[in-house]
Amino acid sequence: MSKKSELEKKIQDGEAEISELERKRMRSQSAIFAAQLNNTPINETDVEYFRVFTNLIELKRKEIQQYQTELNALS
Numbered sequence: 083m084s085k086k087s088e089l090e091k092k093i094q095d096g097e098a099e100i101s102e103l104e105r106k107r108m109r110s111q112s113a114i115f116a117a118q119l120n121n122t123p124i125n126e127t128d129v130e131y132f133r134v135f136t137n138l139i140e141l142k143r144k145e146i147q148q149y150q151t152e153l154n155a156l157s
Contacts, residue, residue, distance in 0.1 A: 089153040096146040100139055107135035 110131040117124040 086153065086156050089149050089156070093146055093149050093153070096142050096149070100142050100146075103135050103139050103142065107132060107139065110135065 110128040113128040114124055114132060117128075
């Protein structure tokens with residue numbers, strides 16, 4: 083497999099992973115929002131999940147940017 087197609091595949095896979103992580107993050111975000119609306123205590127587990135998924139998303143975006151930079155250098 084050529085370097086260019088390998089990078090394109092990594093970018094595509096990374097974008098799919100980001101979509102999945104965003105979907106998972108939305109669950110905890112909804113729980114946090116609902117707790118605020120209902121004036122109930124926010125579950126710390128939901129907050130931690132939100133933080134973890136947000137950090138994973140940011141890391142994956144940086145990785146994709148790196149792959150995109152490499153891909154642009156090859157073109």
